[in-house]
Amino acid sequence: MVKVCEIEALLAKILADYIYPDSLIDSMTSAIGYDVKICRGWPQETELGKDLKSSPAVSWITINQKSGTAVDKTRYNRGWHARSCNNTFGISSQNAISGDSVTFQGVAASDGVAGIVIDNVAYPVAVKTGYTAELIAQLIEAVVENIGQVSVLCSDSTLSVAAPHTMYGRVGKSIVVTRELSRTEQTFNISIFAPSILIRDILEQAVMTAVLENELTETDKNEIGYFIFAGREVDDSNLNTNLYRLNLLWKIEIGWTQSVNSVPALWPVGIVNSDWAFGVGGENMSSVLPPLGAIRFDAWHDMSNVIDEQCAAALNSEEWFYRLPGNAIISAENEVAWPTATQESINQEISDAISCGLSFWAFESYPENDSLSLALSFYLSSNSKKGLQFCMIGQPSNWADTTSCDGYTDTFKRDIMLMGRDEYMTVLSGRPLYFIINRGNSQLAKLPGGLSRAIGFIRESVLEAHNKNPYIVYLSDSAISDYDNADIAKSVGADAAGAYCNPRLSGSPQTYSALVNAAETDWNDRVNSGFPMIPTAMTGWDQRPLIENPQAFYPISSELSSENYYEAGTATDIASHIMNMTTFIKNASECPAGVGLIYAWNQFTEGGWLSPTYSATYSASSRNTDRISVIGSSINNAAREGVYPDIPFIA
Known part of the structure; x- marks a missing residue:
């Protein structure tokens, strides 16, 4: 069980190790060129004043719990x-x-x-x-x-x-064995006391780098999660005493846990079900839960991008503010915007996705220099992505290049090279998972040799570059009626078929349960086709913002009216649908890849999301994270029950 004092001590050690690394400890030489005292608590006024005025001056960095900032984050699960x-x-x-x-x-x-x-x-x-x-x-x-x-x-x-x-x-x-009894989010001050603005700036950079780049132990991650930067407060009220002060605020979750020693069960006896056979071996005979991935559409990270502008314009009505991204900004004139993505903001999304129980993100593929690829770039450079893999959703609409010797764009070939990365999602003993979304015959006609040749090129190139055979899944686009793409997937050389999303609109508003039924009917129909498939679960579908305020990037059929939508589901309803998909995957032999896809992580304009959404007062703790909390709890509970089934002891 971690105490507040231990977190303060841990932060102090992280900073001390960075500023006075082991290689310099004998000489006590500061790695940043300035002497610093690092401690818990507040500096003694007389000593601080003396240090700041000495030659050379000595700065202070202190670590303290910020009073009045505790937020209950208990998930109410006390399983061992x-x-x-x-x-x-x-x-x-x-x-x-x-x-x-x-x-x-x-x-x-x-x-x-x-x-x-x-x-x-x-x-x-x-x-x-x-x-x-x-x-x-x-x-x-x-x-x-x-x-x-x-x-x-x-x-x-x-x-x-x-x-x-x-x-x-x-x-x-x-x-x-441990169990978590409660969890609290607490804010900590890392306070800098410096004799000049220049030294304060240098110390701020050192603190940010030390904390953000620090690799926590697995125990630390279980107990306190990650350090989340929450803001900075400048205090220059004592300039006449040469004191330049800065508070850097960090949010940390503290888990109160109970631990006991337990003798291992080496020989449990009996057969629980078709998945669990106890006796010789005594191990789970199948994976606990299938890996789940969520689709990313990343028009939420750079307002200078015309697509971001269109998404903001579509949602620029108070009726839709509840589904804006969690870091959205609404001006006094009710104009919608959001800040440009940073490494810290994507690290926060990674933490959110892991909390949600996701195993991977499926990024829609755009040119590398397009800000629609900004989130992918920051994901790839993140030091916090352990536990969250990624794959790509290729778009044939940006594959053709008549000026290239092979007829394909750099974006297309970038996807191929990404499949060799360690964090790339693989299935079936190491095959890189690659989705292709149907974009219509007119776009496919631009490809040299058509889609079949492009898929062959992907397979040959990945085998040559990485010695791996990609697992290629052909996705149907957002159809509004029944559509089976299994035959075309088979004809073009894909390994499996699936759906990007699967609403089945009726011309009038429908409940979320009707959307669940449409998705699960699609799964069963694909199984009946006999061709391998990957199912897609739906978090929602409501294009009314685009129907009422059309945008060029989102062409909407003239057949659709503002009556063609599904009502929003509760977090519990969405979690139940996703858990149904995990059961379906485990029981369907037509799902050999053993993974599930979720629409979507951040399709806010189309009404499908898991990502945290807008709160009037933005902060990491005030965002609406209901879907992440409930779905993450459902997935974690199911995994825990799979590893530790509730069976009676046999005397």
């Missing part, structure tokens, strides 16, 4: 989960599975359990640190003899049984 689990602990079984004998070796380095299984009956004993292999063998022999169902011979550290009996052995150390 393993913190650490190692299979061996200094005793190992020789002949792990043997016809007649098991030999233990070494000395126990920690508490745990050891034992043997004879004819599918387990005989375990508790082990304490320091137990020898010989002692453990003797204890197990006593247990077997006491039960009396079979006779076992103990010689030194070897246990033997006579034929036709069979026997194998296992050992394991105690497992630390």
Whole structure:
């Protein structure tokens, strides 16, 4: 359980390690060229004044909890989960599975359990640190003899049984299991006290770099999450004393946890269901949950881009403010805008996506120098993306280039090169996942040799560049009626088919449950086609902002009216739909890739999103994160129940 004082101490250590790195510690030379005192609490006034006026001057950096900023972030889940689990602990079984004998070796380095299984009956004993292999063998022999169902011979550290009996052995150390009782978001001040503006600026850069680039341990990430920059406060009220002060605010989540030691269950007995078989092996026979990815459409990161301008214009009505991106800005004249993306803002989105339970983002592919690719660029350069992979959604509309020797654009070839990155999403033992969205016959006709040749080019190029065979999924566009693209996907050489989104409009408003039914009907229809598929779950569909305020980038059919939309679903309804998709994937043999797609992370104009949305007073804590919280909780609970099923102990 992490305490506030420990977070303050951790921040102080991060800053000290950066400003006074190990290579300079002997000489106590500052890496930034200025001497600094780093501590928790506030500086003593007399000492601070003396330091600031000394020659050379000594600045201060202090770390303090900011009072009155605590926000409850408890997810109300108190399920136990393993913190650490190692299979061996200094005793190992020789002949792990043997016809007649098991030999233990070494000395126990920690508490745990050891034992043997004879004819599918387990005989375990508790082990304490320091137990020898010989002692453990003797204890197990006593247990077997006491039960009396079979006779076992103990010689030194070897246990033997006579034929036709069979026997194998296992050992394991105690497992630390934890549960989170509550979680609080707290703001901390990192305060800079400097003798000049120049030194204050240098110290600010050092603090920002040290905290943002710091690699937390896995324990730290579980307990406190990531450090989120929340703002800066300048205080120059004491300039006559040569004091230039700056407060840098950081939001941190503190998890209050309970931990206990638990003996590992090496031999649970029985069959729970078709996925879980306990006995020899004692392991989950399939993955807990399929990886889930969300589609990104990134016209929310640069107001100088004409597409961003059109999205802002479409949503420039108070009726639609609730679905603006979380960092949106609304002027006194009710004009909508948003700030240009930064590394910090995309890092925050990465943290949000991980909290939501996503495994990957599917980026719509645009030219590298287009600000529609700005989020992708910052994702690729982020140091915080561990746990969130990515893949691309190729758009044939930007593939053709008559001036290129091979007929394809740099954007098209950029997608191919990205498939070699370590963080690129793969399926089926290492195949890069690549989606292609249908953009109509007129656009496909521009491709040299058509779509079939382009897909062949992708496959050959990825094999040549990365020695990997991409898994290519052909997506139908946003159809408003039933549409099956399995036949065309097969004809052009794709590995699977799917839908970018799948609304089925009726001419009048429909409930969110009707949208769920349309999506899940699409899944089943694709399964019935017999061609491999990837299902898409829908978070919403409501194009009324574009119907009422048309934009060039979003051509809307003249057949659609403001009555053609689905009502917004609750976060709980959306979570239920997504969990239905995970069950569908696990049960459908036509989903060999074992992944699901979600429409969408940030399609605010079309009414489908998971990303945090607008709050009148923007801050990381005031954004509407209901969908992330509820969906993330549902996914995490399902995963935890899969790893630790609620089954009775068998005495």
